[in-house]
Amino acid sequence: MREVLYVKNINLKLRIWRQRGPGTPGQFTNYETGPLSTDMSFLEMLDVLNERLTAQGEEPVAFDHDCREGICGMCGAVVNGKPHGPQPRTTLCQLHLRHFHNGDTLVIEPFRAEAFKPLKDLMVDRSTFDGIIQSGGYVSVNTGGAQDANAIPVSQRAAEQALDASECIGCGACVAACPNASAMLFVGAKVSHLALLPQGQPERNRRVINMIRKMDELGFGNCRNEKECERTCPKGVAIRNIARMNREFLRANFLSAEEF
Amino acid sequence: MNLDARIPGGPLSEKWDRHRFELKLVNPANRRKFEIIVVGAGLAGASAAATLGELGYNVKCFCIQDSPRRGHSIAAQGGINAAKNYQNDGDSVYRLFFDTIKGGDFRAREANVYRLAQLSTAIIDQCVAQGVPFAREYGGLLANRSFGGAQVSRTFYARGQTGQQLLLGAYGALMRQVHLGKVTMYPRKEMMDLVTVDGRARGIVVRDMVTGKFESHAAHAVVLATGGYGNVYFLSTNAMASNVSATWRAHKRGAGFGNPCFVQIHPTCIPVHGTYQSKLTLMSESLRNDGRVWVPLHAGDKRTPSQLPDADRDYFLERKYPAFGNLVPRDVASRNAKEQCDAGKGVGETGLAVYLDFAEAIRRDGQETIRKKYGNLFDMYEKITGESPMTTPMMIYPAIHYTMGGLWVDYNLMSTVPGLFVLGEANFSDHGANRLGASALMQGLADGYFVIPNTIGGYLAQGGFGTVGTDHPEFREAMKSSSERIRQLLRIQGKRTVDDFHRELGLLMWDKCGMSRNETGLKEALAKIPEIRAEFWDNVLVPGDATDINQSLERANRVADYLEFSELMVMDALERRESCGGHFREESQTKDNEALRDDANFTHVSVWEYGGPGQSPVMHKEPLVFEECELCERCYT
Numbered sequence: 001m002r003e004v005l006y007v008k009n010i011n012l013k014l015r016i017w018r019q020r021g022p023g024t025p026g027q028f029t030n031y032e033t034g035p036l037s038t039d040m041s042f043l044e045m046l047d048v049l050n051e052r053l054t055a056q057g058e059e060p061v062a063f064d065h066d067c068r069e070g071i072c073g074m075c076g077a078v079v080n081g082k083p084h085g086p087q088p089r090t091t092l093c094q095l096h097l098r099h100f101h102n103g104d105t106l107v108i109e110p111f112r113a114e115a116f117k118p119l120k121d122l123m124v125d126r127s128t129f130d131g132i133i134q135s136g137g138y139v140s141v142n143t144g145g146a147q148d149a150n151a152i153p154v155s156q157r158a159a160e161q162a163l164d165a166s167e168c169i170g171c172g173a174c175v176a177a178c179p180n181a182s183a184m185l186f187v188g189a190k191v192s193h194l195a196l197l198p199q200g201q202p203e204r205n206r207r208v209i210n211m212i213r214k215m216d217e218l219g220f221g222n223c224r225n226e227k228e229c230e231r232t233c234p235k236g237v238a239i240r241n242i243a244r245m246n247r248e249f250l251r252a253n254f255l256s257a258e259e260f
Numbered sequence: 261m262n263l264d265a266r267i268p269g270g271p272l273s274e275k276w277d278r279h280r281f282e283l284k285l286v287n288p289a290n291r292r293k294f295e296i297i298v299v300g301a302g303l304a305g306a307s308a309a310a311t312l313g314e315l316g317y318n319v320k321c322f323c324i325q326d327s328p329r330r331g332h333s334i335a336a337q338g339g340i341n342a343a344k345n346y347q348n349d350g351d352s353v354y355r356l357f358f359d360t361i362k363g364g365d366f367r368a369r370e371a372n373v374y375r376l377a378q379l380s381t382a383i384i385d386q387c388v389a390q391g392v393p394f395a396r397e398y399g400g401l402l403a404n405r406s407f408g409g410a411q412v413s414r415t416f417y418a419r420g421q422t423g424q425q426l427l428l429g430a431y432g433a434l435m436r437q438v439h440l441g442k443v444t445m446y447p448r449k450e451m452m453d454l455v456t457v458d459g460r461a462r463g464i465v466v467r468d469m470v471t472g473k474f475e476s477h478a479a480h481a482v483v484l485a486t487g488g489y490g491n492v493y494f495l496s497t498n499a500m501a502s503n504v505s506a507t508w509r510a511h512k513r514g515a516g517f518g519n520p521c522f523v524q525i526h527p528t529c530i531p532v533h534g535t536y537q538s539k540l541t542l543m544s545e546s547l548r549n550d551g552r553v554w555v556p557l558h559a560g561d562k563r564t565p566s567q568l569p570d571a572d573r574d575y576f577l578e579r580k581y582p583a584f585g586n587l588v589p590r591d592v593a594s595r596n597a598k599e600q601c602d603a604g605k606g607v608g609e610t611g612l613a614v615y616l617d618f619a620e621a622i623r624r625d626g627q628e629t630i631r632k633k634y635g636n637l638f639d640m641y642e643k644i645t646g647e648s649p650m651t652t653p654m655m656i657y658p659a660i661h662y663t664m665g666g667l668w669v670d671y672n673l674m675s676t677v678p679g680l681f682v683l684g685e686a687n688f689s690d691h692g693a694n695r696l697g698a699s700a701l702m703q704g705l706a707d708g709y710f711v712i713p714n715t716i717g718g719y720l721a722q723g724g725f726g727t728v729g730t731d732h733p734e735f736r737e738a739m740k741s742s743s744e745r746i747r748q749l750l751r752i753q754g755k756r757t758v759d760d761f762h763r764e765l766g767l768l769m770w771d772k773c774g775m776s777r778n779e780t781g782l783k784e785a786l787a788k789i790p791e792i793r794a795e796f797w798d799n800v801l802v803p804g805d806a807t808d809i810n811q812s813l814e815r816a817n818r819v820a821d822y823l824e825f826s827e828l829m830v831m832d833a834l835e836r837r838e839s840c841g842g843h844f845r846e847e848s849q850t851k852d853n854e855a856l857r858d859d860a861n862f863t864h865v866s867v868w869e870y871g872g873p874g875q876s877p878v879m880h881k882e883p884l885v886f887e888e889c890e891l892c893e894r895c896y897t
Contacts, residue, residue: 021808039533039646047759048536054757054812059804062811064326066499068539071424072330090643098646119470120809127447130327134439138432139391143311143709146382146389150346153400162393163418166428170329199391 009035010102014049016061017109022118028107038098042085043068043075045097062121070094070234073169076176077122078109083173083232091171091234111176115183115219126172128218129186135214136207137190139199158196166193167235174229174237180221185229187211188245189237195248205252212249261516261869263882266670267371272888273353276375279671283718291316294720295479297464298322299451299506302331303423303701304684305485306430307708312483313437315713320477321434322446322466324501329431332487332499333684333704336423337544338407339415340701342380347404351412353377358889359410360699363589364664364692365841365857366891367519367865369884371671372689379706384416386709390429394418407546407698415698420544420636426701430708449475450814451506452742454482454513454680455734461680462728465738467746469814472807474743476730481679481716484510485708488663488685490523492822492829493774494766496660497529497542503818504825507667507686515675516867516880518668518688520825521833524695524842525775527593529659530644531613540659541644543637545697548586548593550621550630551654553577555614559604565615565653576600580852589894591694591842591855594658598775599853601657608655617653658775662700664691664842665832668867668882672715673707676867681716683707688865693841746806749816754799758816761796765789765819765826773830778846782834786827793823828868828877835879838862859891 012033019026034052036045043065050060065075070091077092079085085095100106108122116124166189174185191208194200200207216222223242230239268279286294294317298309301323309321323331343356356377361368384402388394394416395403407415418425437443448469455463455476463478489504490496511517528543554575556568563572576596578585586593597614600606607613622630627650631638638649645655666688673681673689684704691699729735772785796819804810839848839855840862848856864881871877 037534037536040536041538041644044536044538047538050812051757051759054801054803055755057803060812062809066325066330066501067332067335068500069335069541071335071421072325072332072499073327074325074330094643096644096646123809126326130329130435130438130445130447133432134435136439138436139389140436141386141389141433142314143307143386143433143713144382146385149344149384149388149394150401154396155400156396156398159393159396162391163425166393166425167421169424170327193393194391197391197393199389 008038010038010097010100011035012045012097012100013103013105015105015107016121018061018121019118021120026118036097038096040097041068041093042079042095042097043093062123064123065093068093071169073171076111076171076173078111078176080107083111083176084171084234088231089234089236091169111172113172113175113181113220115181116172116175124172126170128220129170129172129183131218132183132187132211132214133190136203136210137194139194140203152198154197162193162196165189165196165237165241168237169235171234173232173234175220177228177232178221179226179228180224182223182229183215183220184223184242184245185233185237185239187215188241191245191248192241195244204248205255208245208248209252261676261867261880263516263668263676263867263880264670265369265882266672267369268671272370272374275371276378280714283714284721286717286721288316292318294318294481295320296481296483296716297477297479298483298485299464300331300485300487300686301325301328301434302333302485302487302684303427303430303704304686304708305331305483306427306434307705308483308485308683308712309443310430310433310437311709311713312716313440313442316442319437319443320446320479321443322449322451322464324448324450324469326447328434328445328447329428331427332502333701334424334427335499336701337420337542338546339405339417339422339698340383340426340705341407341414341696341698342384342416342702343377343414344381344384346402347413349412351414355412356380356414360690360696361692361889362892362894363694363696365694365855365894366692366859366863366886366889367522367840367884368690368692370886370888375711376690376703376706379710380702382710383702383705387426387429390432392418392425392429394425410696423701426705430705451486452509453738454510454677455738456513456677457728457732457734460678463730463735465735465742467742470809472810474739476735476739478728478730478732478735480720480725481681483681483683483712483716484667484686485683486686488666489822489825490660490663492766492826493660493769494762495532495537495540495770497526497540500539503821505818505821507682508821508825510667510675510677510680512870514677514870515680515682516668516869517665517828518865518867519665519693519832520829520868521773521836521843522664522693522841523660524590524662524664525594525658526661527590527597527658528616528656530641531608531655531657532610533645541640542659542661543641543654543656545590547616547634547637547654550633551586551616551618552620553586553593553597553614553616555600555605555607565617574605589694591844594775595844597656597658613655613657615653616656618649619653622650660774662695664688664693664695668865672718673711674715674719679719681712683712693843746813746817749800749802749813749820750806752798752800752802754801756799757801758812758819761792761800762815762819762822765792765822768792769826769829773833776844776846777833779834782830785830786834789823789827789830796820796823831877832866832868835866836862855894857893863891
């Protein structure tokens with residue numbers, strides 16, 4: 001491979017949250033990046049920093065990441081107060097340095113929420129999301145008994161709206177953005193996805209009640225209509241999914257126990 | 261090494277039925293007495309763990325991500341094939357079977373592929389029942405598209421994120437079993453070793469990636485669904501953590517490795533743009549339906565696309581393959597792009613890219629139509645490169661995408677180690693030398709939802725398992741050797757980082773064992789890899805310690821395995837002195853530079869047996885017998 005001549009370089013100042021482990025206090029540490037290509041992604045910037053820290057005998061910055069295509073939901077940090085950084089509808093891994101200016105200071109810290117326990121540096125434990133899904137975020141069908149896929153028509157509109165909701169990548173940015181650290185966009189997205197489809201109907205009522213109960217139990221807050229979640233969501237999951245969830249919840253609560 | 265594929269007798273279309281009847285069953289009340297370990301939670305692993313839980317087995321499922329919703333299956337864009345024939349356009353189980361065999365260049369096993377085509381329809385039924393929101397027509401029925409050059413529309417899709425939606429379906433089923441107490445989930449745990457007792461797989465050793473602690477887990481059977489090894493090239497479309505370690509460790513414990521040199525190179529990826537680059541991003545191959553591929557006619561012509569008149573451009577695919585034009589299969593398109601770049605006609609800063617130009621399509625169909633078709637892909641491209649394909653041609657280059665090779669399995673998906681089953685991309689079985697588009701999701705789910713739940717019962721019902729606990733000497737030995745290896749990696753404290761070694765290995769593999777291979781280059785790689793490996797174990801610098809989160813250590817552990825595995829890949833490529841599918845040996849080509857198979861000598865699966873530390877591996881052959889299909893040449897001119 002030929003050595004690349006960078007078209008444009010910038011220097012950035014980084015203030016990164018360093019924390020050894022869950023029980024130990026953390027603090028911000030300052031780093032100068034040196035010249036970086038503006039074609040570089042944000043996570044590649046952290047890679048470059050980590051290579052340098054390693055060579056200097058320091059511990060690299062721990063951060064979660066995997067697909068680097070904006071779909072696995074593993075990455076995420078707060079950059080200058082915004083989860084996943086300043087670009088709308090963009091995960092941290094898809095954020096590129098061309099959106100910053102030479103000399104900018106970037107304050108980088110983990111997603112903070114009562115229900116996301118810190119692990120190390122920028123990594124947090126989001127297993128509470130799995131806990132919410134376990135409480136009912138699925139259709140209870142065993143493998144093998146399904147009828148022909150075309151037996152029940154589903155309107156294109158319902159299918160598209162369900163997909164809008166189920167595009168959620170489970171990254172947790174909505175929780176980090178919410179002043180109440182609420183998971184209602186995450187829960188609302190799953191409740192909506194299944195409530196909109198005929199396959200989700202048999203468990204529609206118990207699903208919404210169980211998921212909301214679990215969400216409360218795990219220490220997530222409630223929605224106060226700040227809409228920060230919608231603004232932050234890298235997949236553009238809309239706040240109307242929370243409204244739909246609230247309707248579903250009200251509806252389910254008006255039903256008698258036999259209807260569950 | 262016993263390579264009996266256990267292909268059932270009888271006509272092709274009746275084999276799976278007959279086999280399910282002949283397999284012994286485990287009584288429902290007895291299933292709770294069996295423990296099964298599933299490693300990996302992508303499509304194959306999640307669907308297997310959920311379904312085995314539904315059947316009543318006790319399942320432990322392990323993954324390296326923080327949640328089982330993140331396996332790399334999630335990144336699959338295009339779709340999933342199924343022989344539903346909903347479009348009434350002539351599709352059938354037999355056609356899907358034949359297309360897959362031919363697409364794989366006649367290097368896959370007929371019985372497995374036929375079963376895959378048969379099961380494809382049930383997968384779609386199951387996913388719809390789970391609430392997977394596939395694309396629909398206005399009338400409410402499922403929509404299909406044609407994909408990857410298929411002549412029928414059999415691909416089901418959910419926008420450009422089919423893999424995500426299918427994985428979320430399997431993940432939901434898995435979470436349900438966790439809730440019901442039939443599956444225990446172990447996220448952020450990485451498999452370090454396979455434990456065999458009396459020749460059977462009886463458990464695994466894992467490392468907790470948060471605490472660094474080693475754990476032993478015993479079971480009656482172990483299922484590996486740990487994906488492919490594309491990251492041996494450092495740069496690929498794989499996720500960063502995708503690795504060969506689980507399958508490689510199983511190989512070292514006796515599992516034969518099938519066709520390791522078979523890798524798929526995808527022609528339409530965003531080119532490498534810098535030495536810091538960490539991964540490559542795929543652009544769906546549907547773009548070639550409207551994009552025209554070209555390079556400047558003269559090497560070294562540095563004018564921008566808008567300054568280059570048509571007369572100074574070479575639309576090389578259209579010129580060389582007038583019948584198929586820009587729609588030639590993945591391997592052909594990839595090799596031709598490389599050929600142009602090697603001749604100095606590549607474009608972009610690195611010279612390692614060709615143009616994919618939509619100007620003519622935009623002139624013909626209008627901006628709106630093209631944007632509607634490809635808008636999300638154009639946005640993704642613009643996000644990464646900062647350029648809009650609406651105004652300037654896209655630049656693309658081939659990248660490593662999928663690995664057809666993997667652990668050898670029989671018809672039951674059992675490896676050469678009894679009790680060790682291998683599913684999805686991790687096994688070698690269904691795609692031969694080249695995988696067709698939209699077939700990976702199909703195979704992962706067929707293996708997990710429908711094959712393993714049947715075949716594992718047949719194995720377990722044979723009985724004869726003694727009580728084996730994690731205090732067994734074999735577990736203690738595996739724990740000891742795994743933790744010693746981790747300590748060793750930390751002790752070296754050399755001068756070069758893990759990524760530095762990985763990048764060096766990746767470049768070597770890409771140059772010598774990538775898109776096109778020849779004997780000289782392969783022999784050079786074979787000489788070079790042990791040198792890199794030796795330096796790695798002498799000079800790698802792994803910071804931090806072993807008792808908390810240490811991502812450098814995780815990577816070092818995986819790269820150490822790549823440094824062993826890559827040698828096997830090269831040996832396999834050297835041994836297979838023919839071209840087939842994605843494996844192009846320069847010595848074996850037609851006068852028009854197309855791949856030339858050698859059916860007389862290479863109609864077999866190459867299965868490699870581990871020879872022991874410092875010893876050469878031993879190659880065995882599973883002959884491929886074609887009873888149904890006639891071997892013919894793939895021709896696209």
